[in-house]
Amino acid sequence: MSTWPGTAFRARMRAGELALGSNLRISRSAEAGPILAACGFHWAMIDFEHSPASPHLAHDIAFSAIRAxxxxxxxxxxxxxxxxxxxxTNGALGLVVPHVDTPxxxxxxTRAARFAPRGSLSVPGTLAHFGYDKxxxxxxxxxxxxxxxxxxxESRTAIENVEAIAAVPGVDGLFIGGSDLxxxxxxxxxxxxxxxxxxxERTCAAAARNGLFAGMGGPKDEGPWHGFLRAGMRMILTENDVTLMMRGARDRRAFFEGVLSARTAARA
Incomplete structure (x- = not known):
């Protein structure tokens, strides 16, 4: 692989392009990453805050995602x-850290997420993210x-402190958790x-002033997204795997029921 996912992601953000992702809440297969890649997505979030994700499965999903x-x-x-x-150190190549209210x-x-001298992340025996030949x-x-x-x-306090949070060295992006906020x-x-x-708008402006990207998740309806994209949101949490599956299933049900209904009406 000539370009690792972190580099590719940052390039998209610098270019003002969309980076589309999904929250993996019930996915249990290492194929989740390749499936998202086949759909034109760019990132996946393995959720340890609101899902029953296990470290072992997350390890497999993360490494498979990197390869894809x-x-x-x-x-x-x-x-x-x-x-x-x-x-x-077990596969993830980044964080989406909840409830960051202060700088x-x-x-x-940020210090917990990088090795010395840039942080305090403990060095493991092996680090297989980039293959086993390094x-x-x-x-x-x-x-x-x-x-x-x-x-x-995700809070009123965080919005009040968003400029100071954005100025912290090592922060790459600001992500609004729409539901909690x-x-x-x-x-x-x-x-x-x-x-x-x-x-x-305040979050996107703070991100732009500090050379960061801005992202968001939450809305399932399409209407509000027009304003959010116009404001500068580019890292988009589209939906979680549950709602994506339900949306697809409902679309297929509506299609087949519609075909049958049309045929029945034509015979009447």
């Missing part, structure tokens, strides 16, 4: 450096360049709320 050219990101359940180390929290997770020192150097650290903006704003489910669009 998909960037495997992990969402940890906390900011604990030990949890982050386990995810990153101090952002600094904690020595550990070389692999750790490549990892420090490839790893993508995205912090989630709306709950914190007292507007659950209101993806069309002006307050959310304002938060999106």
């Amino acid at each position: 050219g998909i960037l495997p990101l992990a969402r940890p359940s906390s900011h604990d450096p030990h949890e982050i180390a386990g995810l990153l 101090e929290q952002a600094a904690t997770v 020595g550990l020192a070389e692999a750790c150097l490549i990892f420090n360049e490839e790893v993508v650290v995205t912090v989630m903006i 709306l709950w914190d704003l007292g507007l659950p489910g209101r993806y069309d709320a002006p307050e959310l669009l304002d938060a999106v």
